[in-house]
Amino acid sequence: xxxxxxxxxxxxxxxxxxxxxxxxxxxxxxxxxxxxxxxxxxxxxxxxxxxxxxxxxxxxxxxxxxxxxxxxxxxxxxxxxxxxxxx
Amino acid sequence: xxxxxxxxxxxxxxxxxxxxxxxxxxxxxxxxxxxxxxxxxxxxxxxxxxxxxxxxxxxxxxxxxxxxxxxxxxxxxxxxxxxxxxxxxxxx
Amino acid sequence: xxxxxxxxxxxxxxxxxxxxxxxxxxxxxxxxxxxxxxxxxxxxxxxxxxxxxxxxxxxxxxxxxxxxxxxxxxxxxxxxxxxxxxxxxxxxxxxxxxxxxxxxxxxxxxxxxxxxxxxxxxxxxxxxxxxxxxxxxxxxxxxxxxxxxxxxxxxxxxxxxxxxxxxxxxxxxxxxxxxxxxxxxxxxxxxxxxxxxxxxxxxxxxxxxxxxxxxxxxxxxxxxxxxxxxxxxxxxxxxxxxxxxxxxxxxxxxxxxxxxxxxxxxxxxxxxxxxxxxxxxxxxxxxxxxxxxxxxxxxxxxxxxxxxxxxxxxxxxxxxxxxxxxxxxxxxxxxxxxxxxxxxxxxx
Amino acid sequence: xxxxxxxxxxxxxxxxxxxxxxxxxxxxxxxxxxxxxxxxxxxxxxxxxxxxxxxxxxxxxxxxxxxxxxxxxxxxxxxxxxxxxxxxxxxxxx
Numbered sequence: 001x002x003x004x005x006x007x008x009x010x011x012x013x014x015x016x017x018x019x020x021x022x023x024x025x026x027x028x029x030x031x032x033x034x035x036x037x038x039x040x041x042x043x044x045x046x047x048x049x050x051x052x053x054x055x056x057x058x059x060x061x062x063x064x065x066x067x068x069x070x071x072x073x074x075x076x077x078x079x080x081x082x083x084x085x086x087x
Numbered sequence: 088x089x090x091x092x093x094x095x096x097x098x099x100x101x102x103x104x105x106x107x108x109x110x111x112x113x114x115x116x117x118x119x120x121x122x123x124x125x126x127x128x129x130x131x132x133x134x135x136x137x138x139x140x141x142x143x144x145x146x147x148x149x150x151x152x153x154x155x156x157x158x159x160x161x162x163x164x165x166x167x168x169x170x171x172x173x174x175x176x177x178x179x
Numbered sequence: 180x181x182x183x184x185x186x187x188x189x190x191x192x193x194x195x196x197x198x199x200x201x202x203x204x205x206x207x208x209x210x211x212x213x214x215x216x217x218x219x220x221x222x223x224x225x226x227x228x229x230x231x232x233x234x235x236x237x238x239x240x241x242x243x244x245x246x247x248x249x250x251x252x253x254x255x256x257x258x259x260x261x262x263x264x265x266x267x268x269x270x271x272x273x274x275x276x277x278x279x280x281x282x283x284x285x286x287x288x289x290x291x292x293x294x295x296x297x298x299x300x301x302x303x304x305x306x307x308x309x310x311x312x313x314x315x316x317x318x319x320x321x322x323x324x325x326x327x328x329x330x331x332x333x334x335x336x337x338x339x340x341x342x343x344x345x346x347x348x349x350x351x352x353x354x355x356x357x358x359x360x361x362x363x364x365x366x367x368x369x370x371x372x373x374x375x376x377x378x379x380x381x382x383x384x385x386x387x388x389x390x391x392x393x394x395x396x397x398x399x400x401x402x403x404x405x406x407x408x409x410x411x412x413x414x415x416x417x418x419x420x421x422x423x424x425x426x427x428x429x430x431x432x433x434x435x436x437x438x439x440x441x442x443x444x445x446x447x448x449x450x451x452x453x454x455x456x457x458x459x460x461x462x463x464x465x466x467x468x469x470x471x472x473x474x475x476x477x478x479x480x481x482x483x484x485x486x487x488x489x490x491x492x493x494x495x496x497x498x499x500x501x502x503x504x505x506x507x508x509x510x511x512x513x514x515x516x517x518x519x520x521x522x523x524x525x526x527x
Numbered sequence: 528x529x530x531x532x533x534x535x536x537x538x539x540x541x542x543x544x545x546x547x548x549x550x551x552x553x554x555x556x557x558x559x560x561x562x563x564x565x566x567x568x569x570x571x572x573x574x575x576x577x578x579x580x581x582x583x584x585x586x587x588x589x590x591x592x593x594x595x596x597x598x599x600x601x602x603x604x605x606x607x608x609x610x611x612x613x614x615x616x617x618x619x620x621x
Binding site for chain 3: 088090096097098101102103104105106109120121122124125128131133136142147149151152154155156159162163164166171
């Protein structure tokens with residue numbers, strides 16, 4: 001399985017590269033945010049494969065936190081402020 | 088000499104220098120804060136490269152502990168810097 | 180993973196990291212810079228995992244993906260809107276006069292020189308015998324540290340002084356932020372879709388942080404990672420429009436923020452009274468003491484990071500400050516009324 | 528046998544990832560890209576986690592994998608919705 005995992009990691013790496021091109025190219029901020037979303041999901045996949053490959057079981061916990069926080073970037077990006085200051 | 092150790096350590100040096108340059112030269116305060124964070128990233132990478140011992144070998148835990156607290160301290164320092172930004176003063 | 184594909188992976192990962200860092204620093208506007216920086220944080224979590232530093236990767240995932248991006252975007256929102264797109268570019272590129280151009284060159288050269296010297300020194304270190312005196316000291320004493328995760332042992336036991344002072348640094352930073360007045364304006368209440376997500380994410384994040392705290396004794400995890408994850412739950416709730424995110428009132432919150440340093444210090448001083456060195460735990464109690472200190476530290480770190488995200492003091496509770504008092508008075512008068520009525524009746 | 532099935536699932540998962548990012552790169556405008564992205568990365572990660580689940584050493588590990596997939600699914604749907612709404616409001620505003 002290890003050979004397949006390595007190939008899969010490299011496949012995901014190329015997917016990440018394509019996502020990076022979109023982050024750099026834009027054109028709009030929304031396009032970039034979409035690409036950040038893709039990079040996050042790809043990162044989760046890579047961590048899941050790297051865990052068994054490097055013998056680091058804890059990497060699944062890292063992937064879990066990334067997955068739980070995957071929406072935070074987009075939410076913070078689109079969040080509209082309250083009109084009045086805190087009250 | 089481990090290739091991975093060298094690769095990550097030299098990349099860390101490069102990132103640190105890039106961050107430092109922008110922190111010194113850029114006009115926007117927010118960008119300077121980002122730059123200082125990038126610089127910190129370079130330092131963390133150097134420390135973790137020093138800790139690395141090769142695949143399958145346990146790395147040195149001391150730099151790990153340093154970087155771990157460093158990340159948390161860096162984000163609170165960032166928050167303090169952003170709270171001090173003059174834009175906020177004028178808005179109050 | 181075979182060495183060739185691992186090396187290919189390293190090169191590609193580092194290329195993307197350097198590319199993103201450069202693009203973030205050099206981008207024409209601040210908003211794009213922040214978005215690229217957030218993407219960089221995701222790749223860093225991968226890199227730390229690759230360098231066999233899962234403890235660091237956990238903290239990076241919670242902070243890089245959750246906290247620092249949201250914090251920078253919130254700060255960006257506060258900046259005055261520069262309507263003309265060219266305005267920021269004009270400010271950014273100020274190398275117009277010859278003196279400024281020269282300064283840029285000098286600074287660039289100095290930074291390159293610094294990187295070169297540092298790289299040269301590092302190569303020198305790597306060429307020599309491995310520096311593992313500390314590693315050996317840690318693994319030799321791991322048995323008496325009370326935990327089996329070496330990073331937690333270093334943080335909470337062997338280098339407890341450092342961690343105590345780091346918690347003090349966090350406390351100082353948040354006191355500085357609180358001294359600056361009220362926090363940023365919050366977010367508008369979330370729509371139904373995001374609200375549903377926030378409702379399920381917050382308890383899951385709290386659960387994961389408790390898990391990380393517990394597991395930190397023998398596997399990657401611990402107070403810092405758990406605190407950062409707990410803070411991320413607060414950030415999610417704040418983004419969903421919960422103004423106070425269920426935090427305790429001001430006084431109790433300050434107590435929580437000071438609890439980490441306070442308890443750490445109290446344990447250290449009581450050990451001194453018992454005739455042991457400061458923070459020198461007796462091996463039999465070390466595991467329990469570390470867990471107690473870490474629980475307090477986790478709460479302090481989380482409270483600190485959430486307040487750092489809010490960027491100032493919390494708003495008062497949903498009801499305006501005057502109202503609880505008047506309500507209580509009303510309650511007293513209504514409660515007292517029948518009694519008084521009874522007296523009057525009896526008097527009649 | 529299990530190895531074969533999980534290999535197939537992992538390969539298919541990576542394929543969907545690649546299709547998604549190619550779509551993200553090649554499709555002409557934001558909403559089309561959104562479509563490509565949400566479909567592909569959910570399926571990509573879903574197949575990948577399914578493949579890894581067959582190899583998981585214990586129940587907790589498998590549960591974590593399932594939770595990761597569900598979390599990304601929810602996050603992806605929410606953020607796609609929010610980004611699309613944000614972009615539409617931006618278009619209307621000027």
